[in-house]
Every structure is written in structure tokens, then in C-alpha cells.
Amino acid sequence: xxxxxxxxxxxxxxxxxxxxxxxxxxxxxxxxxxxxxxxxxxxxxxxxxxxxxxxxxxxxxxxxxxxxxxxxxxxxxxxxxxxxxxxxxxxxxxxxxxxxxxxxxxxxxxxxxxxxxxxxxxxxxxxxxxxxxxxxxxxxxxxxxxxxxxxxxxxxxxxxxxxxxxxxxxxxxxxxxxxxxxxxxxxxxxxxxxxxxxxxxxxxxxxxxxxxxxxxxxxxxxxxxxxxxxxxxxxxxxxxxxxxxxxxxxxxxxxxxxxxxxxxxxxxxxxxxxxxxxxxxxxxxxxxxxxxxxxxxxxxxxxxxxxxxxxxxxxxxxxxxxxxxxxx
Amino acid sequence: xxxxxxxxxxxxxxxxxxxxxxxxxxxxxxxxxxxxxxxxxxxxxxxxxxxxxxxxxxxxxxxxxxxxxxxxxxxxxxxxxxxxxxxxxxxxxxxxxxxxxxxxxxxxxxxxxxxxxxxxxxxxxxxxxxxxxxxxxxxxxxxxxxxxxxxxxxxxxxxxxxxxxxxxxxxxxxxxxxxxxxxxxxxxxxxxxxxxxxxxxxxxxxxxxxxxxxxxxxxxxxxxxxxxxxxxxxxxxxxxxxxxxxxxxxxxxxxxxxxxxxxxxx
Amino acid sequence: xxxxxxxxxxxxxxxxxxxxxxxxxxxxxxxxxxxxxxxxxxxxxxxxxxxxxxxxxxxxxxxxxxxxxxxxxxxxxxxxxxxxxxxxxxxxxxxxxxxxxxxxxxxxxxxxxxxxxxxxxxxxxxxxxxxxxxxxxxxxxxxxxxxxxxxxxxxxxxxxxxxxxxxxxxxxxxxxxxxxxxxxxxxxxxxxxxxxxxxxxxxxxxxxxxxxxxxxxxxxxxxxxxxxxxxxxxxxxxxxxxxxxxxxxxxxxxxxxxxxxxxxxxxxxxxxxxxxxxxxxxxxxxxxxxxxxxxxxxxxxxxxxxxxxxxxxxxxx
Numbered sequence: 001x002x003x004x005x006x007x008x009x010x011x012x013x014x015x016x017x018x019x020x021x022x023x024x025x026x027x028x029x030x031x032x033x034x035x036x037x038x039x040x041x042x043x044x045x046x047x048x049x050x051x052x053x054x055x056x057x058x059x060x061x062x063x064x065x066x067x068x069x070x071x072x073x074x075x076x077x078x079x080x081x082x083x084x085x086x087x088x089x090x091x092x093x094x095x096x097x098x099x100x101x102x103x104x105x106x107x108x109x110x111x112x113x114x115x116x117x118x119x120x121x122x123x124x125x126x127x128x129x130x131x132x133x134x135x136x137x138x139x140x141x142x143x144x145x146x147x148x149x150x151x152x153x154x155x156x157x158x159x160x161x162x163x164x165x166x167x168x169x170x171x172x173x174x175x176x177x178x179x180x181x182x183x184x185x186x187x188x189x190x191x192x193x194x195x196x197x198x199x200x201x202x203x204x205x206x207x208x209x210x211x212x213x214x215x216x217x218x219x220x221x222x223x224x225x226x227x228x229x230x231x232x233x234x235x236x237x238x239x240x241x242x243x244x245x246x247x248x249x250x251x252x253x254x255x256x257x258x259x260x261x262x263x264x265x266x267x268x269x270x271x272x273x274x275x276x277x278x279x280x281x282x283x284x285x286x287x288x289x290x291x292x293x294x295x296x297x298x299x300x301x302x303x304x305x306x307x308x309x310x311x312x313x314x315x316x317x318x319x320x321x322x323x324x325x326x327x328x
Numbered sequence: 329x330x331x332x333x334x335x336x337x338x339x340x341x342x343x344x345x346x347x348x349x350x351x352x353x354x355x356x357x358x359x360x361x362x363x364x365x366x367x368x369x370x371x372x373x374x375x376x377x378x379x380x381x382x383x384x385x386x387x388x389x390x391x392x393x394x395x396x397x398x399x400x401x402x403x404x405x406x407x408x409x410x411x412x413x414x415x416x417x418x419x420x421x422x423x424x425x426x427x428x429x430x431x432x433x434x435x436x437x438x439x440x441x442x443x444x445x446x447x448x449x450x451x452x453x454x455x456x457x458x459x460x461x462x463x464x465x466x467x468x469x470x471x472x473x474x475x476x477x478x479x480x481x482x483x484x485x486x487x488x489x490x491x492x493x494x495x496x497x498x499x500x501x502x503x504x505x506x507x508x509x510x511x512x513x514x515x516x517x518x519x520x521x522x523x524x525x526x527x528x529x530x531x532x533x534x535x536x537x538x539x540x541x542x543x544x545x546x547x548x549x550x551x552x553x554x555x556x557x558x559x560x561x562x563x564x565x566x567x568x569x570x571x572x573x574x575x576x577x578x579x580x581x582x583x584x585x586x587x588x589x590x591x592x593x594x
Numbered sequence: 595x596x597x598x599x600x601x602x603x604x605x606x607x608x609x610x611x612x613x614x615x616x617x618x619x620x621x622x623x624x625x626x627x628x629x630x631x632x633x634x635x636x637x638x639x640x641x642x643x644x645x646x647x648x649x650x651x652x653x654x655x656x657x658x659x660x661x662x663x664x665x666x667x668x669x670x671x672x673x674x675x676x677x678x679x680x681x682x683x684x685x686x687x688x689x690x691x692x693x694x695x696x697x698x699x700x701x702x703x704x705x706x707x708x709x710x711x712x713x714x715x716x717x718x719x720x721x722x723x724x725x726x727x728x729x730x731x732x733x734x735x736x737x738x739x740x741x742x743x744x745x746x747x748x749x750x751x752x753x754x755x756x757x758x759x760x761x762x763x764x765x766x767x768x769x770x771x772x773x774x775x776x777x778x779x780x781x782x783x784x785x786x787x788x789x790x791x792x793x794x795x796x797x798x799x800x801x802x803x804x805x806x807x808x809x810x811x812x813x814x815x816x817x818x819x820x821x822x823x824x825x826x827x828x829x830x831x832x833x834x835x836x837x838x839x840x841x842x843x844x845x846x847x848x849x850x851x852x853x854x855x856x857x858x859x860x861x862x863x864x865x866x867x868x869x870x871x872x873x874x875x876x877x878x879x880x881x882x883x884x885x886x887x888x889x890x891x892x893x894x895x896x897x898x899x900x901x902x903x904x905x906x907x908x909x910x911x
Contacts, residue, residue, distance in 0.1 A: 057812060059808060059811055059812060085816075088814050088815075088816060088817075089814060090814070091811070091812055091813065091814035092812065092813040092814030092815075093814060096812075097812040099805060099808065099809065099812075101805050104804065104805040104806065105805040105806055105808070105809045106806055106809065107806040107809070107810065107824050107827070107828070108806070108828070108902075108903070108904060109827045109828055109831070109901070109902065109903055110824075110827065118813070118815070119813040119814070119815075122813065122814055122815055122816075122819075123814060154903040154904070156903070156904050167809070170809075170813065171812075171813075427608065427609075427612075428612065430609060431608075431609050431612030431613055431616065432612075432616070434609050434612075434613055434884065434887075434888060435613060435616065435880075435884050436842040436843065436845070436846035436883070436884070436887060437846075438843075438846045438847065438849070438850075439846045439849065439880055439883060439884065440616075440880075442849065442864075442868065442880075443617070443620045443876060443877075443880045444620065444623060446620075446868045446871075446873075446876050447620045447621065447623035447624045447873070447876075448623055448624070448625065449624075449625060449631070519735070523735075523737055526737050526739075526740070527737065527739065527850055530737075530739055530850065531850065531853070531865060531868055531869075532868070532869060533868065543737075546737075546739070546740055546743065550743060550854075553743060553746060553747060553751065554751050557747040557751065560740070560743045560744070560747065561743075561744060561747065563740075564736075564737060564740035564741075564743070564744065567736075567737050567740065568732075568735055568736050568737070568740075571735040571736075571737075572731065572732060572735035575731060575734060575735050576731070579731075
């Protein structure tokens with residue numbers, strides 16, 4: 001890794017307090033994001049990927065959620081140790097975030113112009129008129145037709161795709177260095193999904209920010225990300241450059257995910273599903289968390305947590321049989 | 329749970345009234361007038377302007393409040409349920425019946441009760457009828473809402489397909505599944521009825537003065553509020569205890585029987 | 595928006611018709627001959643005959659109904675037997691007193707109800723929340739006329755802070771009015787404060803869980819602004835509908851409270867009419883209050899539409 005990382009998550013542990021005691025949703029997760037790169041985090045729902053993003057933003061629903069350990073270094077400063085007011089100033093200016101549900105993520109009683117300019121004015125010393133001009137520019141940038149008129153619309157007057165564009169305009173209005181995109185296309189129609197991804201990629205090139213995109217869809221990763229981290233049951237199973245992971249996955253779970261995704265690898269004869277379901281966070285298996293569903297399980301898998309090995313430069317996997325290749 | 333205890337306490341007072349307070353609540357003793365409450369089994373709550381024993385009057389007043397509340401609840405559970413079930417089941421009758429309910433509910437509830445009670449003349453029955461007319465449309469609305477949901481469920485369709493008559497479908501299949509919201513509603517109606525009965529008696533529209541009633545006691549005690557404030561305060565506490573108990577009980581029943589209606593507890 | 599208001603006004607016409615029919619029916623509920631009941635036990639046969647003639651009770655039912663509506667249409671609510679003047683005149687004369695009292699109580703309700711509810715929601719599951727919810731529950735369970743009397747005992751009889759007799763009108767002396775109006779308004783407002791606080795609390799808790807609140811935080815807004823702007827604007831929408839209900843309970847509650855504090859408003863007017871069996875007054879007074887409340891509820895609905903752009907704009911299209 002040549003460049004100094006913009007974001008460096010070290011041994012992050014996030015827990016949720018429940019009636020039956022603490023449940024670990026994110027368990028010892030580490031990854032880096034360098035300036036201008038796109039990292040994809042992929043996994044099933046419940047794998048801890050959204051919780052990771054919310055931990056970075058400091059937006060965990062508290063209680064019951066809280067970060068129990070680790071560091072989140074942004075430009076070398078630990079976000080977890082920042083005073084509340086400073087962390088608040090980071091949100092929306094240095095780090096932006098967009099969410100899965102464009103239909104409910106905008107406040108129904110304010111105009112979109114109000115919601116965009118508010119973001120700008122909270123972070124920058126700028127007058128109302130200038131902020132409005134910036135807002136219109138941003139709407140234009142995200143491809144909203146006749147933005148001078150649309151800026152005074154209320155959210156319910158826009159379609160889902162348009163609302164997601166507004167969310168993007170809002171998140172990018174202060175030119176953040178990092179954008180966290182939590183399932184930004186999942187709730188949208190397929191054609192709109194592609195448009196939004198194209199838009200994000202164009203904006204990323206234009207503005208040069210880094211993006212962490214969270215998705216359960218391998219197709220989105222293939223199209224969009226430079227590197228990918230595969231999460232399973234609160235841990236990272238495998239991480240590496242997208243090309244390598246798709247060509248030569250070493251973790252059986254990654255291989256399973258890929259073979260259950262249509263139209264990625266031409267030669268896949270038929271779609272396969274991974275047998276079983278994600279383990280409950282209340283009763284995690286003692287060793288490798290994927291072991292109960294794994295076709296290549298050996299006895300040692302259940303003994304302890306598999307160490308993360310570097311298979312190739314920048315390619316890590318947490319599987320004791322990773323070096324054998326995963327062409328199961 | 330606390331609600332149940334409080335309400336049971338009031339019920340026990342009413343049921344064992346003669347045993348708890350053996351004095352006749354209407355026996356006057358001019359020489360014993362205006363005795364303030366004291367630590368004494370008989371004079372625990374003092375005496376009023378005619379020397380009548382306040383403890384006896386409170387305990388017997390509980391009988392009246394609870395009987396009127398019970399009467400309103402019974403009339404509601406008969407007519408409210410019947411009308412609500414008919415409106416929900418026979419769709420043609422639904423529109424006109426609900427318009428009528430809307431109009432009755434447009435009248436502020438206590439004003440309507442006062443108007444009806446004023447016209448019928450003061451008596452305990454008047455209070456029961458006036459309050460029932462006020463609350464039956466509300467009960468019917470709630471029953472109708474549950475019937476509308478339940479009548480579309482598969483087991484009702486199955487009963488219909490197997491040739492069961494309307495009456496049988498309503499009584500055997502639909503009603504048992506509408507009980508939860510109804511029971512919750514009835515416990516709140518009981519609370520409102522006790523509260524409103526006090527208002528009617530206070531205005532002289534409740535039971536005649538010969539029957540001890542909490543509302544009437546407050547209205548009589550008012551005259552002596554400067555000299556003998558307990559005449560006013562004590563009956564009010566009895567009302568508050570009963571209504572608070574019923575409200576707590578209603579909240580509890582709602583949490584147990586109908587979690588969907590639960591007001592956010594976090 | 596304009597068409598929404600027109601539609602809302604049209605919708606209220608059939609309900610107003612039924613409401614007036616109900617108030618007409620109240621006289622018909624009087625058991626036996628109303629003229630005898632009104633006249634009282636000491637009335638002579640001639641007096642009773644006179645009452646019957648005056649009220650038109652000797653005419654057939656459909657004529658009585660027709661006359662009732664014909665008069666109503668001209669703004670004639672009948673003549674009070676007790677006061678010897680038109681009901682409408684008597685009611686309007688007393689209205690400012692009841693209105694000033696209701697506004698005072700409404701202001702107290704909104705200020706304290708919303709403040710307590712919001713505070714309880716923001717400090718959910720702490721002792722503040724416990725105290726607030728307990729207070730709200732007790733407030734809902736107290737008879738308001740009794741609360742008024744207890745306040746008289748405490749603040750007038752024992753402490754001597756506030757007066758209870760010779761009510762002063764707001765227009766005569768606002769400061770002295772405040773001293774007279776505070777106890778009755780608090781007694782009226784107490785129950786409603788409890789109700790409003792409970793609803794505000796649960797609405798606020800639900801709103802704070804919404805996605806757009808998370809968005810507002812993700813934008814880096816200070817927490818007070820997230821709550822005061824983004825959450826409150828949405829909490830107000832359901833709260834406004836409740837305020838309509840609260841208004842009608844407040845105004846109807848003043849019937850009793852005014853008699854407790856000897857305040858000469860519409861409430862005591864009706865209270866006296868009930869005691870003296872002045873049926874035209876009861877009938878006309880109730881109808882007047884119900885009509886005013888319906889009008890106020892329409893206003894509340896319009897306010898609601900104004901607060902919720904989804905209604906405002908869809909209605910405008």
C-alpha cells in the first residue's frame with residue numbers, strides 16, 4: 001500500500017446491549033481506505049457491514065449500540081476519541097453518508113433546498129443566497145433536471161431515484177474526502193440502480209473522494225469497487241483487489257457468494273446457493289464462523305478462530321485452507 | 329398490576345361496605361357536625377355538615393360509582409358490540425351507521441351527557457343512559473374496525489364457504505377474535521364513566537341526594553370549603569383513586585392483550 | 595389549499611344538521627309534558643298553558659321541527675324562559691369570558707403538554723421520564739372540578755394568594771384577570787396537559803427513530819437542531835389533530851369549572867339553566883357550543899394541512 005490511508009479501521013468491535021447480555025455485531029474488523037479509492041464491503045444482511053459504517057460515522061443507535069474497542073483513524077486522528085462537537089463537525093463535511101432508503105431518508109416537511117443548504121450553512125460561513133446557488137449547482141451536478149425549480153420541491157414530489165440523487169447532492173455538498181454509501185441502490189429499480197452507480201462513479205472521479213460502498217450485491221462490487229472486503233458474521237472473511245477476489249477467491253464463503261451471483265463469471269453453469277443461514281449472534285460457533293456451512297470444513301476449523309493470512313500482496317483471507325485455493 | 333390492586337381495593341370497599349363502615353351513611357347527628365378526620369375507626373374521615381359519617385358515605389358512594397360504571401360498560405358491551413358488528417359485517421349498513429356515530433361524536437362528550445341527563449331529569453338511571461349514549465358510538469367504531477379486519481381472514485371465509493349462517497359466523501368466528509381491543513376500550517370507558525358520573529352528580533344531574541355519591545358529596549362540601557375542606561377533598565381522592573386504577577389497568581391490559589396498540593414504551 | 599378548505603366546509607354541513615337535530619331532540623326526551631316540568635310544581639294551569647303556547651309545544655311534531663329549523667336558519671336559537679331574552683344574545687354576551695379562559699387554558703396545555711412530552715422522550719427511561727409519565731397519568735385521572743376546589747382550598751383559603759370571588763374581566767384589568775383566571779385555567783388544563791404530554795412523548799420517540807433523523811445527524815447538524823427543527827416539525831403534525839380534540843374538551847369542561855369559580859361565562863349560564871330547567875337555554879346553548887367547536891375543528895384541520903406539505907400540495911392539485 002503506497003499511499004497513506006485516509007481511513008484506517010483497526011480492530012473495531014461494536015456491541016449491542018440486549019436483555020440476554022451484549023451481542024457483538026462487529027468483531028475485530030480492520031481495513032484501510034486510501035484517498036480516492038473505492039472499497040466495497042459485501043456481506044449478507046446481519047453480517048455487520050452497516051453497523052461498521054454507522055460506527056465510523058458515530059451514528060450508532062445509542063443505546064443499545066456502542067463501540068467496545070479498536071480505533072477508527074481518519075487522517076491519522078482517532079474518531080472515537082474526538083469530542084462530540086468535533087465529531088459532529090466531521091460529519092457532513094469531511095465524511096458524508098448516504099443510506100438505503102431514499103423514500104424515508106429525507107425529511108417530508110422541508111423542501112429539498114432547505115435540507116441541502118442547511119448542510120452547507122452548518123459547516124461553512126456562507127450566506128443564504130450563496131448557499132442556495134451552491135445547492136442548485138449540486139442538484140445540477142447529480143443530474144436533476146431544472147434544478148432552479150426543483151430546489152423548492154418537497155421530497156414527496158420526487159421519485160425514489162430522484163430522492164437518492166438529492167441525498168447524494170446533500171452528502172457531497174461540502175466536498176467530503178470520504179463518502180460512506182450504505183446500500184445506495186438496493187431500494188431502487190434495476191435501471192435506476194445503474195444510473196445511480198454511474199453517477200457516483202462520475203462524481204468520484206470528478207471530486208476525487210474515497211468511497212466505502214456497502215452492499216450485498218456482488219454485481220455492484222464488480223462494477224464499482226477497486227477493492228473488496230467480504231464480511232461474514234461480524235468479521236472480515238477475505239479482503240483484496242476486486243480483480244483477484246473475483247478470479248481467485250480463496251475463502252469458501254467468497255467462492256459461495258460468487259457462485260450464487262448471476263452473470264458475473266460466464267462459465268458458471270448454474271447458480272448455487274450456500275446451504276444453511278447466517279449464525280445467530282447469540283450462539284456463534286467457537287471456531288471459524290462459516291464452518292457449519294462450509295463444504296471444505298476440517299476438524300481444525302472448529303478449534304479456533306482462523307488467522308488472517310496474506311495470500312498475495314494486498315490479498316488477505318481468514319481461512320486455514322486459503323492457500324489451497326477455493327475452487328471447490 | 330398496581331392498577332388492578334387499586335381497583336380491587338375500591339371494589340372491595342363497595343362489596344363489603346356494611347362491614348367496613350357499619351354506620352348508616354344517611355344518619356344525621358347534628359351534635360357531631362364537622363368533626364375533622366382523625367385516627368379513629370369510626371371517625372377516620374370525619375363527619376359532614378349534618379354530622380353524617382364520611383367513611384360510611386365514601387364507602388357507600390363507591391357502590392354507586394361502580395354500579396353506574398358497570399351499567400355503562402354493560403350497555404356498551406351489548407349495544408356497542410352489536411352495532412359495531414353489524415356495521416362491520418353488513419357493508420350496506422356501514423355508511424349510514426358510521427355517519428350517525430360521527431355526528432354523535434361531534435358533540436363534546438360531556439356536553440351531550442349533560443344535555444341528555446338534563447332532559448331526562450336527575451336519577452342514577454339517567455346517568456347510565458346519558459353516558460352510554462355518549463360512549464356507545466365510540467365502542468361501536470372500535471368493534472367495527474376489528475370486524476373489518478377479521479371478516480377477511482381465511483377461517484371466516486372457510487366458515488362462510490361451509491355454509492354457516494351470518495349470525496353463527498359473527499358470534500362464533502368473528503367476535504372471539506375482536507375481544508382484545510374491546511376489553512381494553514371497556515376498561516377506559518369504565519374510567520370515563522366514573523369521572524363523568526361525578527361531573528353529572530356535581531351539577532345535580534345524578535342520583536338523588538338520598539343516595540351517597542362522590543360527585544354530590546363534593547358539590548355539598550363546596551359550601552363549607554373554608555371551614556371543612558375535607559368534605560370536598562376526601563370524595564375527590566376516592567374518584568381519583570378509582571379512575572387512576574382503571575386507567576393503569578387499561579394500560580396494562582392493552583400491553584398484554586393488544587401489543588400493537590401499545591403506546592411507545594421504548 | 596383553497597379547494598381543500600371548501601371541501602372541508604362542505605363535509606361539515608351534514609354533521610351540523612344531525613347535531614342540530616340532536617339538540618332539537620333533547621327537548622323531546624323530557625319525560626311527560628315539558629311544559630309541566632318547566633313550570634314547576636307551583637305553576638297554575640294557565641301558566642303551563644302559556645309556556646306550552648310560547649314553546650309551540652301545542653303544535654304537531656313536524657311543524658315544531660320546521661319552526662325550529664326556520665328559526666335556526668335566521669340565527670334564532672329561541673328565547674330563554676329564565677332570562678327573558680334571546681338565547682343567542684345571552685350566549686354571545688357571556689362568550690368573551692369563556693373564550694379568554696379557554697385561550698389561557700389552551701396556552702398552558704400546549705406549552706406544558708408539549709414541553710413535558712418532549713422532555714420525557716429525550717430523557718427516555720430516566721427518572722425525568724418516570725416523573726413526567728406518572729404526572730401525565732395522574733393528570734388524566736383527576737376530576738377537573740375537584741382539582742379546582744382543591745386549589746381554592748390551598749391557594750385561596752390557606753395561602754390567600756389568589757382570589758375566588760368577584761371575577762374581573764380581561765378587558766377591564768388584565769393583571770387582576772390573570773389572578774382570577776389562573777386557577778380555573780390550570781384546573782381545566784391539567785387533564786389535557788397529561789393527555790398531550792403522553793401523545794407528544796410517544797410521537798417524539800417514534801419520530802426520533804425515523805431515517806430522516808439519522809440523515810440530519812449524518813449531515814453534522816447539532817443535536818438541538820435535529821430535535822428542534824427536524825423532529826419537532828414532524829411531531830407537530832399528529833399533535834395538531836389532538837389539539838382539536840383538546841379544544842373541545844377544554845371548552846366543554848369550562849361548563850363545570852365556571853360554576854366552581856363563580857365565573858359568569860357560558861358555562862355558568864348553562865349550569866344555571868340546568869338547575870332551573872330552562873330547556874330552551876340548554877338546547878340553544880349546547881347547539882351554539884357544538885357549532886363553535888365544529889368550526890374550530892375545521893380551523894385545526896386547515897392548520898394541519900398547512901403543517902404537512904403532503905396534504906397541502908396534494909389538496910392544491
